[in-house]
Amino acid sequence: MTLHFQEENFQDAWQELDEPKLEGGWELFVETMGIKIYRLYREQSGLYEYKVFGSLKECSPELCADVYMDLEYRKQWDSYVKELCEKQCNETTLIYWEVKYPFPLSNRDYVYIRERKDLEINGRKIWVILAKSIDVSECPEKSGIVRVQGYKQSLALEDDGQSGTKVYMSYFDNPGGSIPTWVINWAAKSGVPSFLTNMQTACKNYSTYLSRKKM
Numbered sequence: 169m170t171l172h173f174q175e176e177n178f179q180d181a182w183q184e185l186d187e188p189k190l191e192g193g194w195e196l197f198v199e200t201m202g203i204k205i206y207r208l209y210r211e212q213s214g215l216y217e218y219k220v221f222g223s224l225k226e227c228s229p230e231l232c233a234d235v236y237m238d239l240e241y242r243k244q245w246d247s248y249v250k251e252l253c254e255k256q257c258n259e260t261t262l263i264y265w266e267v268k269y270p271f272p273l274s275n276r277d278y279v280y281i282r283e284r285k286d287l288e289i290n291g292r293k294i295w296v297i298l299a300k301s302i303d304v305s306e307c308p309e310k311s312g313i314v315r316v317q318g319y320k321q322s323l324a325l326e327d328d329g330q331s332g333t334k335v336y337m338s339y340f341d342n343p344g345g346s347i348p349t350w351v352i353n354w355a356a357k358s359g360v361p362s363f364l365t366n367m368q369t370a371c372k373n374y375s376t377y378l379s380r381k382k383m
Contacts, residue, residue, distance in 0.1 A: 172283065193209065200357070200361055202223060219337070220364075235370050257306045273347065274312060276343050279304060296324050322336075
């Protein structure tokens, strides 16, 4: 089986929890609701890569990881999901994800792989989830939907010592097409904090969801 992520990729992610790597042009983009978002301009693409540092209150890191990985549950709490499902392709599990965009923009979709590792580092427990887009002929582009290229995301979670979770997340994608600057700024400034807030609520409701699912 092909290894899509290297051990150093997981290490790079969790180390950001201890010492954020912000040299080389990273700038503070917005700070809100206890969340700091930094961005780095990528000249080759003309787009920004983002790093997010914050916390989720009253949610354990293991619970956060479980909720993040549960695609069926995400359909219920993430209002921007149009379609989200796993697909099998040559022994590899892919994820297809269509995201709703505001009118008159076309929806975007992603085809990506992901991997979760529950790590123990010098007595610490850290959960890391990595994802990146992949091109496969089994998931061709759909008419009227723009396929996102170059998507990559890292998520590291650790107990914050206060019954919550310390969070590090990085992400980059190329949404393609002509997207107004206000949409991009909104997604970074408001969309990410809102996502984390919604995820925090989803964590609190997860046990109820699982109980109902078994009925």
